[in-house]
């Protein structure tokens with residue numbers, strides 16, 4: 428399944444879902460290599476680097492969101508639902524409601540098909556929150572939650588990897604991304620931290636971060652790779668059109 432399979436057990440396919448609050452995650456201590464928190468200037472998102480990519484501005488001015496509303500159990504939106512392309516607001520309230528939402532995201536992720544990460548817009552809640560667990564298995568290793576994440580920098584070395592997405596059932600294709608990313612984010616209690624992610628965690632983060640930018644993984648595929656999965660994308664588009672004939676969406680081609 429992967430071009431860099433040493434990063435992850437062969438049974439795990441990327442992506443998407445999580446639960447818990449960061450104070451319950453021993454996570455960053457062992458899985459994230461902490462870096463000194465500094466006033467680094469933010470770089471633009473990596474979106475737009477790939478062939479055929481869609482350029483989306485870093486949402487540093489994302490509108491604040493002070494109330495979260497969702498219906499449990501959460502269900503995952505499928506491409507091409509336009510909510511996957513909508514702007515995502517900055518979370519401003521850090522309370523038990525946010526913790527419950529993160530927990531529900533994890534539950535949803537673990538119910539998914541080998542999901543290892545999930546971003547809030549994938550369940551129709553357009554806020555800047557992601558959860559992930561590189562093992563895709565509840566109770567295995569750490570569950571990570573990043574609130575209002577921002578990319579500080581990426582390294583210059585890229586790698587290719589066969590990605591999937593819970594919003595694109597059973598569609599897998601290669602995507603090129605930097606192998607390391609430095610991130611600023613907040614925990615569920617609102618505390619700020621800076622981490623440097625490498626390996627599979629770096630890839631999961633960048634995939635989920637794209638969701639927060641309204642960018643989907645096929646935006647980053649080369650023209651040839653995108654052409655290879657286009658029939659599957661167009662099948663999803665036809666399914667959506669038949670279910671929601673009056674809803675407009677962006678087509679893959």
Ligand SMILES: [Zn+2]
Nearest residue numbers: 442443592593
């Ligand atoms: Zn995804």
